[in-house]
Amino acid sequence: MAHKYADLSSDIKRKCVDYIAKYLMEDFDESSAGKLFAKEYKNEDGIIVGDEDETDRSWMSGIDQFLLFGETASGEKTLEVILKKAKGFAKEEKEILKEWKEKAFDSIFEIIDINEERIKLFDLAAEVEYGVYSNFDKPPKEILQTEKECFMHTNLVPVKGVWFLSGVQSIMPLEMEQVIFEDFVRKQPPKRMYRNNPEKLKKAFELQKDIYDFFVEFYGSDEIIVPGDKLAQKQREFYSAWNSHLGGKGFPDEKIFPEDIRETDSVGIVMDPKEGEFIIIDYGFFVDIFSKPDEKREGWRELILGYLEDESIPALVFERIKKRHPDGFREVMSDIFLEFQEGSLDPADDLDVLMDEYKPERNEIYPSVCPMNERFKKYYYQSRKIGRNGPCPCGSGKKYKKCCMGK
Numbered sequence: 327m328a329h330k331y332a333d334l335s336s337d338i339k340r341k342c343v344d345y346i347a348k349y350l351m352e353d354f355d356e357s358s359a360g361k362l363f364a365k366e367y368k369n370e371d372g373i374i375v376g377d378e379d380e381t382d383r384s385w386m387s388g389i390d391q392f393l394l395f396g397e398t399a400s401g402e403k404t405l406e407v408i409l410k411k412a413k414g415f416a417k418e419e420k421e422i423l424k425e426w427k428e429k430a431f432d433s434i435f436e437i438i439d440i441n442e443e444r445i446k447l448f449d450l451a452a453e454v455e456y457g458v459y460s461n462f463d464k465p466p467k468e469i470l471q472t473e474k475e476c477f478m479h480t481n482l483v484p485v486k487g488v489w490f491l492s493g494v495q496s497i498m499p500l501e502m503e504q505v506i507f508e509d510f511v512r513k514q515p516p517k518r519m520y521r522n523n524p525e526k527l528k529k530a531f532e533l534q535k536d537i538y539d540f541f542v543e544f545y546g547s548d549e550i551i552v553p554g555d556k557l558a559q560k561q562r563e564f565y566s567a568w569n570s571h572l573g574g575k576g577f578p579d580e581k582i583f584p585e586d587i588r589e590t591d592s593v594g595i596v597m598d599p600k601e602g603e604f605i606i607i608d609y610g611f612f613v614d615i616f617s618k619p620d621e622k623r624e625g626w627r628e629l630i631l632g633y634l635e636d637e638s639i640p641a642l643v644f645e646r647i648k649k650r651h652p653d654g655f656r657e658v659m660s661d662i663f664l665e666f667q668e669g670s671l672d673p674a675d676d677l678d679v680l681m682d683e684y685k686p687e688r689n690e691i692y693p694s695v696c697p698m699n700e701r702f703k704k705y706y707y708q709s710r711k712i713g714r715n716g717p718c719p720c721g722s723g724k725k726y727k728k729c730c731m732g733k
Contacts, residue, residue, distance in 0.1 A: 329444070331457040331485045333475025336461040338419050338485075339492070342393050346404070354399040359388035388665040390481055392491030394430045403427065422485055429481040430492070431521060434510050437478055440469060445491075447478065450506065451514045453699060458482060458489045475500050477627045505703040515659050516692035524695060531600060534693035538599040540568055550598045551610040551644075554590040557583055598642050606639060616647050616654040627662060634684040641681040641688035648677055 347356060354360040359652050367374050367381045374381055396404045405427040435447035438455065440657055445458045448732075469478075476499050481492040498506065520527040542548050544567055576649060587593060587607060594609025608629060615626045633639045648655040652674075659673040663680075681688055 328462060329488060329490075331488055332459060332461050333573075334419070334422070334488070335483070335485045335490045338415075338422055338499060339461065341412070341414060341419070342408055342423075343625055345391060345408055346389060347610060349411075350392075350404065350407070351396060353404075354389065354392050354396075356399050357392050357396045359391040359396060363388040387494040391432075392474050392482055394426060394483065394492065395432070405471045409677070430481060431518070432479070432481045433518070434477055434479045434506055436499070437472060437476055440472065440594050447482075449521070450477070450699070450701070451511055452523045453517050453526060454523045456482065456489050458491055460491050461570070469495060469497070472497050477502065477506060501703075504705050505559060507705045511699065511702060516694065517690070527692070529697050530695060531608050532535070534602050534695050535599050537568065537602070537695060538597050540571060542598045544568075549609075550595050551613070552595065554583075554588045554593045554607075557587060557593050557595070557605070596643060596646075598640075600691055600693060601640060602645075603641060604638075604640060604694075606643065609643075612643070613647065616651040616658055619654040619657045622658075626658075628659070637685075637687075641685040644677065644681065648674065653723065 327633065355364065361527055362610070363384055366371075367376050367384060371377050374385075393404050393408075396409055398404060405423060408415075409427070415423065433449045433451050435449055438439075438446035438448050440446075443459075445460075446455070447456045447458050449456065472478075476497055479496040479498065482489050483492045484490075520530065538548065544564060550560070550588075583605070590607050590608030592608060594604070594606040594612070596604045596606055596609065597602070610635065611623070611629060615622055615630065618638065633643065655673040663673040
């Protein structure tokens, strides 16, 4: 039997797809989802070719991605456009569209249980279990016929707090577990690793604070500045020491940094108790600008503006430098933002306003470390070539073969 909200969910989706088909197809064609569909299923003349069922599934998958997560050619979110311009949606339906805009997501899930009423799915990234329904009387036939021990890639949308399948579901066998870890889980941004899982986020913040405290103890400061060609060595030193601190014998970090980092004169390793570690190019130059404002070198203005505009540079570096060099900060920032001196905004006193403009994500803080998912721990350590008879890097004190290798 279908969930009581199934018809409501289905009607909203149909209206959205109809609106896209009528008014936004050019935007869809220019979107990443539309271009991927064209690349796979359109010939040089723009004619759809291939198996009809396969092309229909791919088109619906693309439309669903465009609806839930895409943007129009003008840069507006598709759901925003529909909420503002589409007619025929009741007040209740518009509230659900807002719910989709805020909470809809895609992930790869482990299938925990399947029956004709609902499916239990476990989000492999955030480690959260969901009871999920279909818009139809029962889940699609290909899902009901699926073995429980496999994975599913799908979109989920909430309807008054109840989760529904959306778009097309792709089933993946259990044998793809390591591929899913390497190509999906390891590459997820922090926000997706903690989605709807406050307990995991709490543990991650605790772990991040432990690493921060150890960093300060190890280096005597919460940031160090090194030549780019010494960065990898410093990283190996610290994380080997950290692993020894956990009870293992340490292992080298195999990370290879890009050439532009390796060849720069100064790189900052900046550690924060909540946001974790940041690797920042030309950080020594940046600090010198504010600590020695009378000795500014050529290119100082461009460097600061570049830091402001670079999304990878966190707001905390500006907040930290203001706290540590307040006089230099006021002098330098006032010199850059001369137009603010006669206005109501002071770039030093109103740093929060400035950061809101340049770093709008700054209030959405996530740690840069993540507690290791037990399911994937064995693949993480395998990639670091740990000997089967060596100590397990998780710090248990057991041999690797008797600990995480066998999980």
